[in-house]
Amino acid sequence: xxxxxxxxxxxxxxTDIDNSVLKVFExxxxxSGIEVMELEEELASYIGVKNCITCGNGTDALVLALLxxxxxxxxxxxxxxxxxxxxxxxPAFCGATPxxxxxxxxxxxxxxxxxxxxxxxxxxxxxxxxxxxIAVDLFGQAADYDRLRKVAKKYNxxxxxxxxxxxxxxxGCQMSCSFGDIGTTSxxxxxxxxxxxxxxxxxxxxxxxxxxIRSLCVHGKGINKYDNIRIGMNSRLDTVQAAVLxxxxxxxxxxxxxxxxxxxxxxxxxxxxxxxxxxxxNGFYSSWAQYTVVCKDRVxxxxxxxxxxxxxxxAMIYYMRGMHEQKAFYGTGLEAVNYINTLYLTExxxxxxxxxxxxxxxxxxxxxxxxxxx
Ligand SMILES: *Cc1c(COP(=O)(O)O)cnc(C)c1O
Numbered sequence: 001x002x003x004x005x006x007x008x009x010x011x012x013x014x015t016d017i018d019n020s021v022l023k024v025f026e027x028x029x030x031x032s033g034i035e036v037m038e039l040e041e042e043l044a045s046y047i048g049v050k051n052c053i054t055c056g057n058g059t060d061a062l063v064l065a066l067l068x069x070x071x072x073x074x075x076x077x078x079x080x081x082x083x084x085x086x087x088x089x090x091p092a093f094c095g096a097t098p099x100x101x102x103x104x105x106x107x108x109x110x111x112x113x114x115x116x117x118x119x120x121x122x123x124x125x126x127x128x129x130x131x132x133x134i135a136v137d138l139f140g141q142a143a144d145y146d147r148l149r150k151v152a153k154k155y156n157x158x159x160x161x162x163x164x165x166x167x168x169x170x171x172g173c174q175m176s177c178s179f180g181d182i183g184t185t186s187x188x189x190x191x192x193x194x195x196x197x198x199x200x201x202x203x204x205x206x207x208x209x210x211x212x213i214r215s216l217c218v219h220g221k222g223i224n225k226y227d228n229i230r231i232g233m234n235s236r237l238d239t240v241q242a243a244v245l246x247x248x249x250x251x252x253x254x255x256x257x258x259x260x261x262x263x264x265x266x267x268x269x270x271x272x273x274x275x276x277x278x279x280x281x282n283g284f285y286s287s288w289a290q291y292t293v294v295c296k297d298r299v300x301x302x303x304x305x306x307x308x309x310x311x312x313x314x315a316m317i318y319y320m321r322g323m324h325e326q327k328a329f330y331g332t333g334l335e336a337v338n339y340i341n342t343l344y345l346t347e348x349x350x351x352x353x354x355x356x357x358x359x360x361x362x363x364x365x366x367x368x369x370x371x372x373x374x
Pocket of ligand 1: 057059083086162164165186188198
């Protein structure tokens with residue numbers, strides 16, 4: 001069994017993807033072809049924001065947002081401790097200081113209480129200026145932006161939504177990637193909406209920031225790329241990837257997001273009494289980048305993982321350690337608060353195979369094995 005079966009998905013969508021990609025080969029407009037513009041319009045309309053700018057990957061998307069805001073040396077950027085490395089790497093890459101914040105035990109997302117404690121600590125220290133909070137929509141579920149906004153407003157923080165895992169999720173009618181002042185996503189193949197290489201996008205309702213980001217991702221261009229008005233980077237989604245994504249976005253919107261939600265629903269129904277299953281609060285809708293359960297302790301997790309592996313079923317540990325424990329951040333990441341919930345989760349979480357094309361039989365098989373673990 002595959003953790004995320006991209007081959008099976010390709011076989012289902014093969015005719016349309018092949019045709020879409022072959023058209024790009026025939027037109028040979030490999031960079032900034034018409035498909036890129038069409039995709040950006042479709043993405044903006046799906047997310048419900050004015051501007052979508054595609055770029056090279058989800059990490060660049062975060063960097064582009066921070067650069068557009070002028071974030072750099074002397075700035076504090078608050079980042080959840082329990083996330084993928086890139087969420088903290090991006091602000092550090094811009095020269096800012098990532099300040100790690102604990103997460104909620106039940107939703108795995110940034111703890112608003114811990115955020116406020118960290119902001120106060122930074123203000124008391126007086127060395128850094130609090131500027132941005134990067135909220136991550138971990139494993140597919142949007143962070144609690146209603147509560148986060150209040151603290152952000154109180155301390156004048158910009159909200160950057162790292163929606164690399166959240167694309168397709170919702171709270172009420174509002175789509176993930178539209179909650180932040182700027183939202184970003186990744187089209188890495190294994191993300192909820194993946195392309196066939198690297199890709200990413202930035203979303204915002206602010207036209208001025210959108211203009212700056214469009215310039216930044218093409219060498220700080222002015223009128224064109226030979227008129228350079230700022231230092232930027234080269235970060236574009238190529239036309240072949242846009243052609244793949246146009247086909248995949250249609251399937252994603254029309255049925256895949258619903259299919260993956262039924263898979264998750266069945267998992268939760270079957271596993272509820274054995275492990276702690278993901279808590280999706282009322283009104284929230286996840287895109288299920290991961291289906292992650294919490295075991296009783298490290299020993300139980302190891303047992304479950306081993307028995308699954310013996311049965312040919314891959315299970316992964318996202319994430320093994322908090323950001324503050326990553327070597328790259330020793331001495332740079334300011335440890336502002338304690339990380340009780342991150343520590344609890346890193347010792348117990350286990351992510352199970354999930355994708356829209358899993359069968360109910362496969363879910364049942366996995367659940368039976370987990371339930372059988374003594
Ligand atoms: C994958 C991921 C990224 C980075 O995306 P890439 O396209 O791989 O650069 C950033 N943040 C989170 C939370 C991610 O899961």
